[in-house]
Amino acid sequence: MPKYKVYLNEHIDEDALNTLQKYATVTNNLDELKDIDAMIIRAEKVSRSMIEESKKLKVIGKHGIGYDSIDIGAAKEHDVKVVYTPEANVQSVSELIIALMTNVVRNISLSFEKGKKGENKSIAPKELMGYQLNNKTLGLIGAGKIGLNTSKIAKHGFDMKIVVYDPFVTEQQCSQVGIEKVDRLEDLMMIADFVSVSVPLTKDTKHLINERALRFMKPHAVLINTSRGGVIDEKALYTFLAEKKLFAAASDVFEHEPPTSKNPLLSLDNFVATPHIGANTAEAMKLMGSTVVKEVITVLEGKTPNYRVV
Incomplete structure (x- = not known):
């Protein structure tokens, strides 16, 4: 018994x-x-x-x-x-971050959806032109196990430069693994071509990525969220993507899960959604x-x- x-x-x-x-x-x-x-x-x-x-x-x-x-x-x-x-689930989530980065920057999901509708009228259409990951800068918001493991994949697999914003790690800890620490969130947002969010949801991180933070990002930059939906202000993100102030974004997590067609973000061509599958291997x-x-x-x-x- x-x-x-x-x-x-x-x-x-x-x-x-x-x-x-x-x-x-x-x-x-x-x-x-x-x-x-x-x-x-x-x-x-x-x-x-x-x-x-x-x-x-x-x-x-x-x-x-x-x-x-x-x-x-x-x-x-x-x-x-x-x-x-x-x-x-560190490796599983890290691999999804890289997959989402590649997906949105190369318009993989969008190419597939257009193909299903018969909208791809030529090979390599201009409107589906993307970017390479290599030699770009990946900005990590959060340098925990997932962030550091992702940095290893990005650095050694794609020759990316890594910068991190995390008040709980020191410059010495970052330099030991070959990444650069910045002291302000806005500095990271200005530097990075890709921004990946890997922080817990707390009262301090609720809507950490808001309209003000998004204003610092480059127009060709990409935002990835695999942490918690509440860390990003979804209304602000929608506005920036709809107005093409960001190249693209992808999220595995949402304030209301799983995401449905009622979420305005899912109506955008430059956004990719997955239903919290980061650890689903x-x-x-x-x-x-x-x-x-x-x-x-x-x-x-x-x-x-x-x-x-x-």
């Missing part, structure tokens, strides 16, 4: 689920919150009321990096540990699943987890 009960309402890797079921009975019934010892979540939000209702709750496991969907304050107050998987899913299950079981067994938020 399993020792614990775990709330899980979303798909995780099958091997990870099998491991979890050796230790715990798994339920997706919210009516059983009062009896659960742990929660494992992906996109689902964990509210204060859910935490308060779960009288036996010891740990919440976040299947991923961003934990803004969890009421961390309530978890602290009720002595509930929160664990996550900060390294499991077989390899990342397997690693995130195994990591979050291991971390949750570690806490339930009274041991110290490797990746604890609180």
Whole structure:
């Protein structure tokens, strides 16, 4: 008989689920919150009321990096540990950043959509002319694991120059990996040909990329967001793209997900949207699943987890 009960309402890797079921009975019934010892979540939000209702709750496991969907304050107050998987999807998200950069700068999705409508009247049409990545400047907003891994791919794969804006890293840390730090966001926006956003959503980063920040970008520049939708002011971005003040943008994350045709950004030819697929690879899913299950079981067994938020 399993020792614990775990709330899980979303798909995780099958091997990870099998491991979890050796230790715990798994339920997706919210009516059983009062009896659960742990929660494992992906996109689902964990509210204060859910935490308060779960009288036996010891740990919440976040299947991923961003934990803004969890009421961390309530978890602290009720002595509930929160664990996550900060390294499991680094390569997956980094590769998507590069893919989105290449997609929008070479008009790949737009070329395909025009082809389906019979609108490509010649080979290499002038209106689909793009840019190369090599020898361009990639500006990273956030120098965490994903940002640094992306910089490695861009630098060694495309000969790109890397600049970073991150108040939490030092110039020495940046120079050790061959990237340049700037002290002001506007400096990065002016320098970069490509800007990639990789920061958590907090009160300080909400609409960090707003109308003022976008005004500093070059007209041929490209903006990529794989962090959280709220970091970018979508209305401001729409205006800049619609008025051709930016070459293009792509986002894997939105304030309201998944993105639908109701989002004005999706009506633009110079914008590419994906439905939060940054970590959606077989390899990342397997690693995130195994990591979050291991971390949750570690806490339930009274041991110290490797990746604890609180």
